[in-house]
Amino acid sequence: MFRMFNIPNLFTAANMLCGFVSIILALFGRIDLAPLFILAALVFDFLDGFIARKMNLQGELGKQLDSLADMVTFGIAPGIIMLVMIVIGIDFSALLAEESGTNFQNTDLSYHVFIQIWDWIQALIYGVPNDFDASIKYLPFIALIIPFFAMFRLAKFNLDKRQSERFRGVPTPLNTIFFLFFPLYFSFNLNQWEYQEKWILMLFDCYTLSAITVLFSFLMVTDIPLISLKFKTWTWNENKFRYILVGSSLIIIPLFWIWAILIIVFLYLLLSLIENYQLKKHEV
Secondary structure, three states: OHHHHOHHHHHHHHHHHHHHHHHHHHHOOOOOOHHHHHHHHHHHHHHHHHHHHHOOOOOHHHHHHHHHHHHHHHHHHHHHHHHHHHHHHHOHHHHHHHOOOOOOOHHHHHHHHHHHHHHHHHHHHHOOOOOOOHHHHHHHHHHHHHHHHHHHHHHHHHHOHHHHOOEEOOOHHHHHHHHHHHHHHHHHOHHHHHHOOHHHHHHOOHHHHHHHHHHHHHHOOOOOEEOOOOOOOOOHHHHHHHHHHHHHHHHHHHHHOOHHHHHHHHHHHHHHHHHHHHHHHHHO
């Protein structure tokens, strides 16, 4: 019985626990801390597979546990975080007006975000008149499309033998990292919103966030071949796009900090498309 509680499975459990903590933090307005627990979960998600291979402890139980943990951390958690971000986006101007001219701390941020979530719940369930009146109060539910598509993406990954070397569709961890840009940027730049470019303000509008959510959720279940960071050999010819991605990321992260998330995600998609083109060219 105790063999199921081996080291890789405990790391998988830690992954899922971080996902649950992230969900709770997001619902209580701590959108500054919720992404950090997902980033910690990413580390545990890498370690469980790595240790399982090194200790020869791979098995069906670990595979099922990993899928369950990934569904929580890379499906439900980003869905809840984006739901909260869309709620913020509906009443974005009001939140900024409340903090105009103040030194806005993260503890204050969590309080005001929580109040906005509560106002949304009151409008939704009890019909209390506020800024979430009319049909717009249903808009945040569009974020639940993330766990919906993540469920199918994870099931597809477990069954699709073609994904042993290259992914088909955007993997759920990468999709989650992309969504983390929004709460992280919002939290760390709240004191500078009056100096932000207009297009950045538009990026955090509820309708823009909703459209982005739908687009990247759909990308999870597409059949587009994408780069996998699984190295079977270390040769340049077989791994040049992997090396370019990893090397570029190491340069981009310290230079662009939070913006590096978006840059690396789009670089990953671009390199995957270039690799697809070259592979098709060789086939011809």
